[in-house]
Amino acid sequence: MTDLLAARLQMALSLGFHIIFAAIGVAMPVLMATSYREYLRTGNAEAKQLTKAWSKGVAIFFAVGAVSGTALSFELGLLWPGFMKYAGPIIGMPFSWEGTAFFLEAIALGIFLYGWDKLQPKLHWLSAVAVGIAGITSAMFVICANGWMNSPAGFTWNGGQPTDVDPWAAMFNDAAFLQGLHMVIASFQAVGCAVAGCHAWLYLKRKHRIHEKGLKIAFVVAAFSSIAQPILGDLSAKSVAKRQPAKLAAMEAHFETSRGAPLLLGGLPDEVAGETRYAIKVPKMLSMLAYGDFEAEVKGLNDFPATERPPVAVTHIAFQIMVAIGTLLAGVGVIGLWLLKYRPKGFMNPLWLKILVFLTPTGFIAIEAGWIVTEVGRQPWIIYGYLRTADALTRRPGVTYTLALYAALYSILTIVVAVLLTRQFSLLDRDLSTSDSAKE
Amino acid sequence: MALSTLGNTVFLAIALVFYILFGGADFGAGILELFSRGDQRRAHRDLIASAIAPVWEANHIWLILVVVILFVGFPEIYLELTSWLFIPLMCLLVGIILRGCAFTFRHYDTLTPRLEGLYAWTYSLSSLWSAFFLGILAGAPIAGTINPLAASFQDAYVTPWCNPLCFSIGLFTVSICTMLASVYLVAEANEGQMTAHFRKRARYAALLTLATGALVFIAARYYSSALFNNFTTSYTSILAFAIATVLLAPMWWSLELRPSPTVLRITSGVIVTLVLVGWYGAHFPIAIYYSATSNTPNLTFQAAASQLPTQNSLFSALIIGVIIIFPALFILLKIFKSATFKTKSEAN
Numbered sequence: 001m002t003d004l005l006a007a008r009l010q011m012a013l014s015l016g017f018h019i020i021f022a023a024i025g026v027a028m029p030v031l032m033a034t035s036y037r038e039y040l041r042t043g044n045a046e047a048k049q050l051t052k053a054w055s056k057g058v059a060i061f062f063a064v065g066a067v068s069g070t071a072l073s074f075e076l077g078l079l080w081p082g083f084m085k086y087a088g089p090i091i092g093m094p095f096s097w098e099g100t101a102f103f104l105e106a107i108a109l110g111i112f113l114y115g116w117d118k119l120q121p122k123l124h125w126l127s128a129v130a131v132g133i134a135g136i137t138s139a140m141f142v143i144c145a146n147g148w149m150n151s152p153a154g155f156t157w158n159g160g161q162p163t164d165v166d167p168w169a170a171m172f173n174d175a176a177f178l179q180g181l182h183m184v185i186a187s188f189q190a191v192g193c194a195v196a197g198c199h200a201w202l203y204l205k206r207k208h209r210i211h212e213k214g215l216k217i218a219f220v221v222a223a224f225s226s227i228a229q230p231i232l233g234d235l236s237a238k239s240v241a242k243r244q245p246a247k248l249a250a251m252e253a254h255f256e257t258s259r260g261a262p263l264l265l266g267g268l269p270d271e272v273a274g275e276t277r278y279a280i281k282v283p284k285m286l287s288m289l290a291y292g293d294f295e296a297e298v299k300g301l302n303d304f305p306a307t308e309r310p311p312v313a314v315t316h317i318a319f320q321i322m323v324a325i326g327t328l329l330a331g332v333g334v335i336g337l338w339l340l341k342y343r344p345k346g347f348m349n350p351l352w353l354k355i356l357v358f359l360t361p362t363g364f365i366a367i368e369a370g371w372i373v374t375e376v377g378r379q380p381w382i383i384y385g386y387l388r389t390a391d392a393l394t395r396r397p398g399v400t401y402t403l404a405l406y407a408a409l410y411s412i413l414t415i416v417v418a419v420l421l422t423r424q425f426s427l428l429d430r431d432l433s434t435s436d437s438a439k440e
Numbered sequence: 441m442a443l444s445t446l447g448n449t450v451f452l453a454i455a456l457v458f459y460i461l462f463g464g465a466d467f468g469a470g471i472l473e474l475f476s477r478g479d480q481r482r483a484h485r486d487l488i489a490s491a492i493a494p495v496w497e498a499n500h501i502w503l504i505l506v507v508v509i510l511f512v513g514f515p516e517i518y519l520e521l522t523s524w525l526f527i528p529l530m531c532l533l534v535g536i537i538l539r540g541c542a543f544t545f546r547h548y549d550t551l552t553p554r555l556e557g558l559y560a561w562t563y564s565l566s567s568l569w570s571a572f573f574l575g576i577l578a579g580a581p582i583a584g585t586i587n588p589l590a591a592s593f594q595d596a597y598v599t600p601w602c603n604p605l606c607f608s609i610g611l612f613t614v615s616i617c618t619m620l621a622s623v624y625l626v627a628e629a630n631e632g633q634m635t636a637h638f639r640k641r642a643r644y645a646a647l648l649t650l651a652t653g654a655l656v657f658i659a660a661r662y663y664s665s666a667l668f669n670n671f672t673t674s675y676t677s678i679l680a681f682a683i684a685t686v687l688l689a690p691m692w693w694s695l696e697l698r699p700s701p702t703v704l705r706i707t708s709g710v711i712v713t714l715v716l717v718g719w720y721g722a723h724f725p726i727a728i729y730y731s732a733t734s735n736t737p738n739l740t741f742q743a744a745a746s747q748l749p750t751q752n753s754l755f756s757a758l759i760i761g762v763i764i765i766f767p768a769l770f771i772l773l774k775i776f777k778s779a780t781f782k783t784k785s786e787a788n
Contacts, residue, residue, distance in 0.1 A: 056548055063544035066497055067537045073507045074529055077522030084522075085515055089746030092512025096757035099501070099508045100764060106497035107768045111775060114494035118775055165746075167753040396523060397593060402530060409534060413541060420549050 004390055006399040007079045010406050012375070014072055016368055017410045021065030023367060025105070026139045026184060027191035027221070028058045029132035032112075034217050036125050046210045052116075053428050054195075054214075057421070059113050064417060066106065068410075079399070082392035083382050086162050087148075090155050093167040094144035094176075101138035105131055139187070140180040147175035150374065151243050152383050178239050179374075182232045185225045186370065189329060190363025192222025197360025200353040202425060208432050212348065216340070219356070222363070223333030230330050233323070234289065240377075241290035241298075244384060246308060247377035249301045252286055253279070253316040261286040261298040266320055269312040274302055276316070310379045318372035325366040332359065441725070444755035445745045448513040451758045453720070455509060456578075457713050459502035461620065464613070464712075466496050467574070468621025470539060470567025471614065472641060473560060483634060485560065491628045493547060494776045498769065500540070512754050516744035517727050521577070524586045528576045528601045535570030539563050568614060575613025576606045579656075582723050583609070584664045587734040600731075605659040605667075612652040616712055619645035623691070623708040627701025639695045646688055653685075653715075666732060670722040680718030684711045 032054045039047035077084045088095075108130035115124050148154075154170030155162040195218035203211035241248045248254075253269040253276040254261060263286040267279025287296040301309050332355070339347040346352065382389040441449075469488045476484040492499075510518040522529060539562070546559035580586065580601045590596035600606075622642035629635045660668040671677050691707045723729060728739040745751060 060544055060548055062497070063540050066500070067540035070500065070504055070507075070536055071533045073504055073511075074522060074533055077511060077518050078526055078529065081519045081523060084511055085519055088511035088515040088518065089513075089750040092508070092746070092750055093753050093757065095508050095512060096754055096761065099504055100757070100761040102504065103498065103501045103761070103765050104768055106501050107765075107772045110494040110498055110772055115775060163747075165749050167750055394523070396526060396597065402526075405530065405534070409537065413537070416541070416545065420545060423549060 001400055003397075003399040004393050006403045007393055008389070010399070010403040011075065011079060012372075013403070013406055013410060014068065014075055015371065015375075017414070018065065018068040018072055019367060019371060020364055021061050021068060022139065023183075023187035023190050023364070024058070024061040025065050026132075026135045026187040028054065028061070028195075029109075029128055029135055030188070031191070031195060031217055031221060032058060033125065033128040033132055034221075035213070036128055038213075038217075040121055040125055044213075046213055050210050050214050050217075053210075053424075055113055056424060058109070060417065060420060060424075062106075062109055064413060066102075069102075078402070079394055080382065080389075080392040081394050083387065086387065087145075087383060090162060090165055090167065090170045091145040091148045093171045094141040094148075098138045098141035098145075101134045101141060105134035105138060108134060136184055139184055143180035143183055144171050144173070144176040146374070147177075147179045148173045149382065150179070150247075150378055150384055151175035152386055157386055174243060175239065178232065178236050182229075182236050182370075183367075185229050185232055186363070186367050188221055188225035189229060190367050192218045192220075192225065193329065193363040194360050196222055197357050198425070200356040201360070202429070203348075204350060204353055204357070206429060206432065210432065215353075215356070216347075219336055220340070222329070223337045226326070226329040226333035227337075229326055233326055237289060238292070244378065245299045246301070246304050246310060247315070247373075248290060249299060249304070250310040250312045250315040250377050251319040251373060252298075253312055254286060254298055255300045255302050257297065257300040257303045259287065259297045260284040260295050261290075261300075263289060264316075267316070269316050271309075271312050308380065310377050315373055315377045318369040318376070322366045322369040322373060325362045325369070329359070329362065329366075332356075441742050441745075442748055442751055444748070444751040445513070445742070447755045448509060448745075448751060448758065449725075449741050451755075451762075452506065452509045452513070453716075455502050455505040457716055459500075459506060460613075460616070460712055460716065461709050462495070462499035463502055464571065464574070464617040465620040465624055466492055466499050467539075467567045467571040468617035468619070468645075469625070470543075470564045471571065471618045472621050472625070472638075473564045474568065475641065480634075480637065484637070487625065487629055487634060489547060491625065492543070495772060496540075496543065498772060500536070503536075509754070509758070513746055513751060514727065514741060514744040515746055516739060517581075517741075520586070520728050520739065521581065524588070524597065524600050525577060525580055527597055528573045528580070532570055532573040532577060535566045535573060539566035539570060542566065571614045571617045572610040575610035576601045578613065578719075579609030580606050581727065582667065582720070582729045583660075584666050584729045584731055586728065587731040588736050589734045603663060605656070605663040608652065608655045608659040612649070612656050615645055615649040615652045616715065619649050620708055620712060623695075623704055626695060627704055642695055643692065646692060650685070650688065653681075666729070671718075674722035676721035676724075677718040680714040680721060684714035684718065687711050687714070 032051055035047045035054065036051040038044060039051060108127050111119070112124065112127040112131055115127060119127070148170050151174040152170075153173040154166040154168070156164045196215050199211045199215035199218065202208075203215060237248070237251075240251070252261075253264055253267060255269075255274045255276070260283070262281040262283050264276055264279040264281060267276040269276045284294040286298055288294050290296065290298055301312060336347065336352075336356075339352065378384055380388050380390065382392045469492055473481075473485060473488060507518070510521075542559045542562035546556060546563060549555065549559070583600075583603075583605050585603055585606065586600045587595055590599070619642060622638050622645050625638040626635055626642055629638055657668070657671070660671065671681075687707060687710060691704065691711065694704055694707065725740045725742060726738045727741050727744055730736040730738055746754075
């Protein structure tokens with residue numbers, strides 16, 4: 001394995017691991033604050049029990065997210081010194097703000113998790129709201145930095161050195177806002193879906209009202225964000241078409257430049273032959289989606305120099321997975337909201353609940369796929385158009401070994417967290433059965 | 441040096457001091473658990489857990505602040521550290537990940553004694569491990585052991601930290617963390633037997649700090665004459681180290697007298713701050729001391745600093761950040777630590 005591949009895999013592994021916990025940190029506090037507010041307004045004991053159960057999960061996920069994030073802040077330098085040398089000072093602005101927001105999030109979370117008996121309920125509720133706001137803000141800031149890699153701004157490239165650095169312009173680059181919003185909404189989708197799925201599964205096992213409540217709160221959040229997401233996705237694709245035409249072409253596996261380009265659904269891109277097999281073609285749709293015009297010209301991969309083409313198969317397939325899940329979830333969201341409003345009994349129908357259980361991991365799969373599109377689709381660049389990933393790589397030896405170390409560590413952690421979570425479910429189940437028998 | 445660069449250097453120092461004072465004490469608490477024996481073990485663990493749980497996430501974000509200031513404001517320093525010291529850095533990161541996870545998992549997943557024991561051992565050993573490598577990382581940049589011209593893997597990536605001098609600094613850091621933790625815990629423990637236990641630990645740790653501190657000097661004398669020279673010729677260092685050592689005495693006695701825990705906490709905090717001032721003060725404005733054989737000019741903060749617009753924006757971000765974070769931290773500590781302050785002062 002080359003050092004470049006090892007370093008890219010280590011980065012992918014670390015980010016792919018961290019992103020799950022980060023997404024939970026963004027969306028879960030909002031769910032928690034919602035159920036807590038219901039308890040404060042109605043005095044509903046189940047809403048309180050639900051809030052407490054959720055907050056245990058948040059504590060576990062937040063801890064793992066925080067430590068893996070700490071590791072990431074060093075890994076950038078450990079693996080990509082050539083990148084950090086230039087990028088650190090230019091995109092330091094969002095990183096400093098992300099640090100501040102994250103600090104606040106940690107403080108507010110400490111107050112929320114351990115403040116149950118120490119604060120007035122309303123103040124305590126506010127701490128949960130603060131966790132949510134800080135979480136969303138820190139996600140937006142950190143994605144500003146990633147957006148800059150896709151859409152560099154705020155400097156002049158002068159003989160291989162950045163000069164005239166403008167940290168503000170770098171922070172508010174063209175990709176930042178849409179990309180950030182896309183991710184925040186995706187976090188709500190993924191977390192909402194996963195939580196709804198877990199409660200649906202638990203409800204099928206024990207028809208307790210706490211699961212019904214948890215399921216409904218989580219589903220409503222997932223449904224609304226899933227219905228909004230296609231619009232954001234479309235805007236994001238148009239923005240990519242404008243800023244990174246090679247990435248768009250790879251996403252769509254579009255090899256030949258053409259007017260009225262068709263949209264490919266599925267298919268297996270063959271990079272050597274320069275064609276995509278087994279795909280369903282929707283005539284002129286790609287031109288329409290990318291540029292809002294059925295006859296617009298879409299530049300194909302063959303018109304980019306071979307050294308500037310991203311890996312097509314990975315990008316295209318990941319993109320297909322993301323879009324397919326997005327479409328599916330939007331449909332499920334519409335049906336579910338309709339059921340909730342007009343057929344509340346049908347919403348709790350075992351068949352529908354089984355569908356929701358089946359959907360549990362889909363949002364997270366879409367998030368991972370989306371990040372693969374963003375990152376692999378930008379290759380061979382680390383700073384798009386300015387610095388190649390290969391040139392940013394560390395020169396020290398032994399990258400394969402650190403990859404192995406991280407792979408082992410994250411695998412163990414994944415297993416432990418999974419076991420822990422299932423145990424939390426059975427603990428909750430045990431608590432519910434004892435409290436039920438106490439009532440009788 | 442531009443005003444904002446100087447300001448960022450000061451913020452870097454503050455963040456590092458706070459990381460040692462708060463995050464270091466967390467490491468120390470984990471180390472202390474290694475020495476809890478018998479039937480008291482359970483009570484000690486509970487005390488430590490209740491003392492740390494609400495604040496530990498916040499305590500460790502100081503490290504993220506250190507990293508951000510480094511790669512935004514002083515990218516050269518960040519890159520030199522992540523390059524030559526990548527092995528101890530990886531070791532520290534693994535330790536941080538394991539101890540954070542084990543601590544949280546132990547809190548929420550204590551179903552069987554065996555499982556709890558596994559988490560507890562992971563937490564304690566990785567705390568010890570992390571504190572040791574934190575010390576190595578703090579020490580190596582100015583120990584004069586980094587050689588940018590080294591030809592072999594051994595000389596480039598192992599020797600800079602794998603030497604008696606850096607190991608002694610690692611041990612010194614372990615002692616300091618343990619001392620901080622036990623002093624804080626004397627203040628947290630409300631019950632006579634437990635207070636006595638941690639008072640004893642605090643004294644052992646103070647003695648250990650004195651001994652390992654002396655060890656660092658001896659190691660410097662033998663392995664890095666430049667470092668030893670700096671220590672013995674810089675008034676900042678001499679003064680800071682002297683006051684820190686002298687302050688150990690009142691801390692020692694006040695452990696017995698049981699004054700307000702605030703005094704104890706502040707004294708120990710001042711001692712550790714002075715040690716850091718003495719350590720880095722002797723070399724300022726040099727950030728990284730290269731080995732004498734490499735003939736490389738030492739890296740100063742000025743030379744490592746990023747461009748002025750970045751310095752200015754970082755400085756303003758840090759000031760606004762402090763305005764937001766300090767009140768929030770104050771609220772956090774007031775909610776969870778005022779109870780111990782109160783009961784102690786009432787008891788007196």
